[in-house]
Amino acid sequence: HAEDGYRLWLRYDLITDAALLQDYRTHISGIYITGESATMAAARRELTTALTGMLGKTIQEQPKPQGGTVIAGTATALGPLLPKGSLSATGEEGFRILTTAGRTIITGNTDAGVLHGVFHFLRLLQTHQPIQTLDLSSAPGIRYRILDHWDNLNRTIERGYAGFSIWDWHKLPGYLDRRYTDYARANASIGINGTVLNNVNANALSLSPAYLEKAAALANVFRPYGIKVYLSARFSAPIETGGLKTADPQDPQVQQWWKDKVKEIYSYIPDFGGFLVKANSEGQPGPQNYGRSHADGANMLADALAPYKGIVMWRAFVYSNTNEDRFKQAYDEFKPLDGQFRDNVAVQVKNGPIDFQPREPFHPLFGAMPRTPLMIEFQLTQEYQGFATHLVYMPPQFREVLMADTYAKGKGSTVAKVIDGSLEGHSLSGIAGVANIGNDRNWTGHPFGQANWYALGRLAWDYTLTPDQIADEWLRQTFTNDTRFVNPVKAMMLASHENLVNYMTPLGLHHIMGYGHHYGPAPWFDKGARADWNPVYFHRADSAGIGFDRTATGSNALAQYTPEARRQWATLDSCPDIWLLWFHHVPWNYTLHSGNTLWNELCKRYEAGVQGVQTMCNTWDKVSQFVDEERAEQVKMLLQIQLTEAGWWRDACLAYFQTFAKMPLPAGIPAPA
Ligand code: GCW
Numbered sequence: 001h002a003e004d005g006y007r008l009w010l011r012y013d014l015i016t017d018a019a020l021l022q023d024y025r026t027h028i029s030g031i032y033i034t035g036e037s038a039t040m041a042a043a044r045r046e047l048t049t050a051l052t053g054m055l056g057k058t059i060q061e062q063p064k065p066q067g068g069t070v071i072a073g074t075a076t077a078l079g080p081l082l083p084k085g086s087l088s089a090t091g092e093e094g095f096r097i098l099t100t101a102g103r104t105i106i107t108g109n110t111d112a113g114v115l116h117g118v119f120h121f122l123r124l125l126q127t128h129q130p131i132q133t134l135d136l137s138s139a140p141g142i143r144y145r146i147l148d149h150w151d152n153l154n155r156t157i158e159r160g161y162a163g164f165s166i167w168d169w170h171k172l173p174g175y176l177d178r179r180y181t182d183y184a185r186a187n188a189s190i191g192i193n194g195t196v197l198n199n200v201n202a203n204a205l206s207l208s209p210a211y212l213e214k215a216a217a218l219a220n221v222f223r224p225y226g227i228k229v230y231l232s233a234r235f236s237a238p239i240e241t242g243g244l245k246t247a248d249p250q251d252p253q254v255q256q257w258w259k260d261k262v263k264e265i266y267s268y269i270p271d272f273g274g275f276l277v278k279a280n281s282e283g284q285p286g287p288q289n290y291g292r293s294h295a296d297g298a299n300m301l302a303d304a305l306a307p308y309k310g311i312v313m314w315r316a317f318v319y320s321n322t323n324e325d326r327f328k329q330a331y332d333e334f335k336p337l338d339g340q341f342r343d344n345v346a347v348q349v350k351n352g353p354i355d356f357q358p359r360e361p362f363h364p365l366f367g368a369m370p371r372t373p374l375m376i377e378f379q380l381t382q383e384y385q386g387f388a389t390h391l392v393y394m395p396p397q398f399r400e401v402l403m404a405d406t407y408a409k410g411k412g413s414t415v416a417k418v419i420d421g422s423l424e425g426h427s428l429s430g431i432a433g434v435a436n437i438g439n440d441r442n443w444t445g446h447p448f449g450q451a452n453w454y455a456l457g458r459l460a461w462d463y464t465l466t467p468d469q470i471a472d473e474w475l476r477q478t479f480t481n482d483t484r485f486v487n488p489v490k491a492m493m494l495a496s497h498e499n500l501v502n503y504m505t506p507l508g509l510h511h512i513m514g515y516g517h518h519y520g521p522a523p524w525f526d527k528g529a530r531a532d533w534n535p536v537y538f539h540r541a542d543s544a545g546i547g548f549d550r551t552a553t554g555s556n557a558l559a560q561y562t563p564e565a566r567r568q569w570a571t572l573d574s575c576p577d578i579w580l581l582w583f584h585h586v587p588w589n590y591t592l593h594s595g596n597t598l599w600n601e602l603c604k605r606y607e608a609g610v611q612g613v614q615t616m617c618n619t620w621d622k623v624s625q626f627v628d629e630e631r632a633e634q635v636k637m638l639l640q641i642q643l644t645e646a647g648w649w650r651d652a653c654l655a656y657f658q659t660f661a662k663m664p665l666p667a668g669i670p671a672p673a
Contacts, residue, residue, distance in 0.1 A: 003628035005442030008186050008450055009477035012053035012126070017481070020128055021055065027104075027131055029068030030060050034077035038224035039111035043072050043118045046185065050122045065103055070121070072106040072114050082107060087137075093193065093226065094139025097121055104134060112193075112226030119189040127476040138462070141420050144311070144346070144375065144430030145460035146194035146230065147187070147453075148276060149437070153206060158199050159381050161388035162438030162445035167197060173217030180218060183437070184225035190457025195222065196230040196432075200278035200315065204237040207261060209268075216268040228273035230313075235277065235297060236285035237261070248290035249300035262304040274310035275301050276348070276432075281318040294318075294333065295340035302342035311428065313375060314341075316349045316365060319532065325548075325555030326532040327353045331364045339371040346428050348375040351401045353557070354538075356384050356434075357510040358501045361569070361582060362401050364560035366415045367408030367423075375430035376401070376419045380452045382436065384511075384518050385500055388445025390642045391616065391635070392500050393493035395455045395467035402463050407564035416463050431460040446638055447631050450478060451493065467494060485626035492619045495612060501578075503609025503646040507602060508547065508581035511538040512653070520645065521652040539581070541660045545588055545598070547581030558583060577601065588661040600666045602657065606650035607669050613639070613646045647673070 015021040028051060033044045044061070047070060051059040065071050065081065075087050083100050087109055090096055095108040095117025106117040120138065124131055150158040151165035166179055187195070197215055198206045205211055219229040238244040238257040248254055265272050279286025279297055287297030298314040305312060319329040334347060341347065347369065352360020356379040366374060378398055385392045402416040413423055421429035433456035436444045444450050455470045471490045479485060504521070505512060512523040512535040526536040540548055550557040551570060558566045569575045569583045577592050588599045596604065617639045624632035651672035654665065665671060 003630045005447050005450070005631060005634075006182075008182075008443065009126075009454055009474055010050075010122075010185060010189060011477065012050040012122075014056045015054050015125075015128070017128065024125060024131065025055055025057065027068055027102075028055060028059070028070055029066060030062040030070070032062050032065045032069045032071045034071075034073030034081075035111060035114075037111050039115050039226065040073070042185075042188075042224045043111075043115045046115075046122070047072065047118055050125075054125055067102040070104045070106065072118055074111060074114055075107050075109060078105070078107055081105070089137050089139060091139045093191070094137065095120060096137045098135045099131075099133050104131065115188055115226060116191060123189070123473065123477065127473050128481045140191055140461045141463060142429045142431050142460050143421075143427070144194055144273075144313075144432075145192050145457060146196060146313075146430060146432045147192055147380075147435045147437075147456075148196045148200065148377070148432050149435045150199040150201070150381070151197065152199050153203050153211070157381075157438055158201060159379075159383040159434070160436075160438050161381060162436060162443060162449065163440040164438060166437060166439050166443075167214075167218065169211070169214055172214035176217060176221060179439075180221040184222045184227055186453075187222075187227055187457065188225035190454055191461035192457045193226055194228045194230055194273050196232055196276045196313075198232045200232045200276060201282075201284060202232040202234040202278070204234040204240040206231055207233065207237050207265070208241055209264070212265060212268040219269045219271070223271065228271055229269055230273040230276055231265075233275040233277050233301065234285065235279045235287070236289075246290065247285060249287050249292050249296045250290070255300055255303070258301060258304040262301075262308065262310070266308050266310075272308065272310055274305050274312055274344075276313045276315070277301065278315045278317065280320075281315065293337055293340070295337045298345045298347075299340075299342045302345045306342070306344055310344065312342075312345045313348045313430070313432070314345055315377070316347050316363075317355075317377075321530050321532070325550065325557050327548075327550060327557040328555065328560060331368065331560045334365055335368050337372075338369040341372050344428070346373040346375045346430055348377050348430070348432060350377045350379075351398075354510055358385055358497070358505050359397065359400075359508075359578065360510065361579065362404040362406065362415050364557070366404075366418045367406030367413055367562065367565075368560070370408065370424045373421060373426040373428040373430075374419055375432055376415065377432045377434065378456065379434040380436040380449075380456055381434055382449070384513055385504075386642065386645070387519060388436065388440075388449055389638060390500060390645070391446060391448045391493075391496050391639060392452075393448065393455075393467070393471060393496045394452045395459065395470055396494065396497045398455070398459055399463075399467055402459075405565060407562040411564070420463070431456070433460075447478075447635055448493070450474075479627045479631075482626050485623045488619050488623050492616050496616065499609050499612030499616070499646075501609070502605045502612060503649045506605030506609070507577060507598075508579045508583070509539055510582065511535060521649045523653055523656050540585060541657055543660055543662070545586045545590070546602075546657065546660065547585045548583070549585040550583045554585070588663060596666075597663075599657075599661045599663045603654055603666050603669045606654055610643070610646040610650050613643045617643055 095113045108114045155165040236247045238247045242257045280288040302312045316330045319326045406413045417423040451474045454474045471493045514522040523535045528534040589597045655672040
């Protein structure tokens with residue numbers, strides 16, 4: 001069905017604004033592509049289909065450029081067709097688009113750069129921008145822009161809510177689903193240049209020849225689109241599939257096994273990107289099993305990959321079962337290792353110290369490991385944010401973290417500058433997003449989940465883009481350019497994350513979701529196998545108050561931040577209300593900055609969250625007439641569920657917390673249903 005959301009933001013429908021259509025038609029007569037590579041063939045296909053679709057006339061290749069020709073090719077291939085001018089600022093993957101002599105030239109230093117330029121040019125048309133006199137250059141601010149799939153070999157997806165894995169391992173390598181190409185197109189259009197195919201809780205079989213052959217088939221589909229394949233490596237693979245007795249990184253046989261394995265991988269996938277590794281975390285094997293450090297483990301793999309220019313993304317998401325505040329453990333384990341990692345290792349750090357909560361302070365490792373490139377890992381799949389059922393537009397959350405100041409080298413040492421490498425001069429830089437993609441017809445389950453995938457790519461390319469700009473361009477491409485739709489829906493998207501924080505975890509509450517599944521509220525739960533999996537561990541409500549004291553009188557996790565960064569949260573007075581319960585155990589009747597007591601403010605936030613979803617429902621009801629019936633209906637139904645569940649969160653949490661606060665609900669807050 002044409003309107004089922006399968007086409008994502010690459011719809012290329014006929015432009016319905018008559019004047020604009022006329023204008024585009026006069027400025028675009030045909031295309032002229034130089035270069036015969038598979039990448040240029042992809043550029044040719046994309047331009048032809050897209051322009052034919054949007055302009056409603058057949059767009060063909062012209063034997064030579066004329067007025068209105070859209071010319072695409074590398075600077076080298078174009079030769080004298082390209083006016084003198086520097087391409088130095090566009091690097092290996094960037095592009096330049098310029099109008100000259102009535103023609104549009106899309107160029108770059110590489111074929112991949114040209115393809116990115118082609119997608120950018122098409123985005124201009126899709127969002128109804130003027131194209132008469134273009135002159136723009138763009139290059140990615142981050143080098144590794146990656147989707148991490150938590151996909152298992154049996155096609156289930158850990159924390160996936162949009163169906164099963166799109167990788168059909170059973171039919172690979174012989175059968176290449178068209179979806180693989182569309183996946184590559186979508187990613188190339190937003191600048192994603194890498195994909196980790198399998199779950200970080202990895203199965204060693206994914207490194208076996210049979211699966212390498214399958215991964216190679218996918219890599220062949222993705223390569224023309226400038227996208228590399230990576231694999232999650234199970235640290236104990238030498239034992240499980242190699243027949244060795246140990247996986248000790250200091251053991252010469254183990255080192256040799258990985259060298260041979262890597263050589264074998266490159267024989268299948270000559271441009272293999274490297275490994276993502278989760279080690280000594282949540283039961284996964286790792287170097288610590290042998291008394292070695294994360295650096296020893298990462299370096300062994302890095303040495304095997306180095307001759308081929310592959311990298312290791314070694315995850316910092318670790319916490320063992322101790323009495324120590326879980327917040328502190330990644331920092332405690334990794335900071336002492338700064339300076340010990342090989343050049344081709346990046347430590348991949350989740351945005352916050354706990355685990356993809358609706359709101360988290362930035363991870364204290366950012367800024368704390370100057371000699372190690374740090375990648376940031378965001379989670380697009382909404383494990384703790386209402387799965388693919390709730391509408392949450394994440395860029396405001398991403399931006400909050402990226403723009404946070406670590407003060408590592410004085411004011412302005414933002415997380416963004418840590419991860420783009422500029423703060424410490426690292427050339428390795430990366431952003432990863434845990435994918436929210438599955439085999440649902442619309443890829444992400446919720447039609448608005450596509451926006452988070454889209455945004456991850458756009459922000460990894462250019463993190464100065466605002467959530468507003470990204471929502472604007474996504475809506476125009478995905479739904480319609482009609483501002484009667486775009487403006488109100490954009491406002492709804494921009495408010496959606498704060499709404500969710502309000503009805504789930506206001507004022508700095510965190511990890512009070514149901515045990516295991518992490519969907520609905522369960523702040524009362526205290527029966528988990530480990531203390532630090534229990535909601536009660538995180539909110540610590542008692543008759544005196546609520547919240548986790550992470551100041552010097554408590555776990556002192558705050559000491560992991562620089563004094564300047566710490567200051568904003570350090571005292572009840574300095575700490576903004578939205579962060580309060582992350583760092584302080586606060587009396588129920590304490591007066592907040594808002595002027596309300598803690599209890600009353602908590603009640604009001606929960607209610608504001610519910611009201612916020614009600615507003616979203618109202619907005620959608622008013623404007624969904626501007627989009628196709630099918631998606632209008634899907635979003636309407638999902639918003640209704642979200643509204644019911646926001647009420648469930650409010651009622652459950654307030655009813656439970658009231659047993660400690662022993663204070664009445666303030667006026668205007670409905671008694672729990
Ligand atoms: O968020 C938690 C999830 C686990 C996940 C883990 C991780 C892949 O609950 O399912 O495992 O994080 O990031 O490693």
